[in-house]
Amino acid sequence: MKILVCIKQVPDIQGDIRIDHAKNRILTDEWTPFRMNRYDEFAVEASIGIRERVKDAVIDVISAGGNNVSGVIRRAMGMGADNGIHLLSGSSEEISAFQVASWISDYARHRQYDLILTGMMAEDSQQAITGPMIAAFLEIPCVVAVVAENVPINQRAVCVEREIERGFREALEVDFPCLLTIQSRRQMPRYPSLSLMLRANSRSIQTIEVHASDTGKQEHHVSLSFPGQVRPGDVLGGTLDEKAEKFATWLKNKSII
Amino acid sequence: MNIHGEIVLNKSIIIIAETFDGRLSPSTFELVECAKAIESMIAAAIHVIITDRCHPWVAEEFALETGLEVKLMEPPQQSSDCTEMIKQVLSPILSELSPQIICTSHSSRGLEIAGSLSVHLGACCVAGVEAVRMEQGRLIFSRPLFGARLVAHEYLKKTPTVVTIQPGSFSYARSQAVSPGHVEYIHFSGGPGRLRSSGIIAPSSDSTALSHARVVVAAGKGIGGKENMGMIEELAGCFPGSAVAGSRIACDLGWLDHGKQVGVTGATVSPLLYIACGISGSSQHMAGMKGSSHIVAINKDPNAPICQIADVCVIDDLCAFIPVLTDRLKCLP
Ligand SMILES: Cc1cc2nc3c(=O)[nH]c(=O)nc-3n(C[C@H](O)[C@H](O)[C@H](O)COP(=O)(O)OP(=O)(O)OC[C@H]3O[C@@H](n4cnc5c(N)ncnc54)[C@H](O)[C@@H]3O)c2cc1C
């Protein structure tokens, strides 16, 4: 069985986010830390969970982006993935979901993957659409927001549970090849192990140069802003005791207590 | 003119309805609201397509109430394979209606259909839209980025464009349409296909206590660990009729039961007071609590998006502040 897991590197911005003058991209610099998208860690974990139950499964991880994304590929290998693929794109600009999906599907098309996993959503771009687009390019079925998956012995299909609305789930059986987008769940992703990390560092990552196509660039003109204040957002000042006092007064004024 | 002798408008907005257990989901009504907003800006006719299982009488009632033209796929299918459904059913309808905008819900099913349609049509896709407006003759969709810490405004560049609408963003104003819409039945011989639904599973824990609470004290990842849940419970104890809730991350980490999760994939609450402790305020979380009468944010980051929808913010380390607050509230007569 062959599994492909798509992982994205996202900037880990703790304090203020800065945007450029033209207001169309986020400013990062050499000090900005990057990490693996949280949902993709769940996807890598899910693939390892499947490999633990199905004999001879091979896990490839793939990431599209600039030079520095090799870090997250190695991390996924440190978690247990077998091989890493880096689709190296020249520009550092944010790439459209359509473009990423077309690159990844081009890579996957003739490589006989039974199962392709993506994260539910990228924490930075928040589209949740790359997975469904990859599936569409490959004309394979797609299930979004999977919270549990199990590959039965015969290995021709996967049984999944996916979230629908208000805490309800739908149980589905999907034939291979198919794509699942992995939602966060109770089973926390493992940390990379030292021995696997050392092995990962000594192994090479397959690097393939990719270029933006016109259809991929079709995306919209974007401008960024900070969200506006919807409610007053009165910030209580003073010492801890003073803040608590002000809070209590506010509760009384609003007749809450 | 079409076969019924009616004039076919060359501009249209298509809604792909969301269903649940044979009924239309609340998010379908939000799609209607969003489409009506767009309609008033670009003057186009709205058509609704129901691709998933829906009782015919539900579709008829919906057409009557909204006055919209509805197409219902028959026989009923649940979560069919998008590729087949789009080729067989949606493609012919879309080429007849030549839509400017296609709206789906930003939900599991809506995303599957949106991604598939976008690739099939070579269309732009704007996912997770929360607001739409017209500026200098251009249609602009806004959506959150970076856990709602930023907003992206995307200008409609070419048509058709597929947009997925974040549930909880458009509130539906119920009203009886002047003239009723019609339901047209469309045949789809999909068969079981490569994807088979084997039923719906109800949530294992029940969140009714949460939706009836007068005060909700909610814990996020910022509380730091399960050991701090006691502090949250003690604060909740200061308010009669209160309940403890959490963000999805707090529930995934096992600090709270999943039935206590607030947000799009959990409970929707609108208590008198909602106290968000160490919750950043992602759009998925806010969708479940922004209707609260009063909102208080306790967070160490003044730029956390939760502060934008809070009436009162306490910018501090919650581990230091909450015990002081609890002591103060306990002393009240
Ligand atoms: C399809 C989908 C559905 C989802 N559904 C839901 C849902 O229903 N409900 C939901 O909640 N989420 C949902 N999410 C997840 C959501 O996107 C966020 O990841 C989640 O809400 C973040 O949880 P949080 O605010 O607890 O954590 P974080 O975003 O990590 O925020 C933690 C906050 O705590 C603050 N903090 C840290 N330490 C302290 C301290 N010592 N004192 C004070 N403040 C501190 C930080 O400043 C930060 O603001 C969904 C995601 C997807 C993709």
Ligand SMILES: Nc1ncnc2c1ncn2[C@@H]1O[C@H](COP(=O)(O)O)[C@@H](O)[C@H]1O
């Ligand atoms: N540049 C990328 N390289 C590899 N996978 C990606 C990339 N961008 C997005 N993905 C995958 O698609 C998922 C959803 O991303 P998005 O549609 O941007 O929210 C992510 O969780 C990843 O699994």
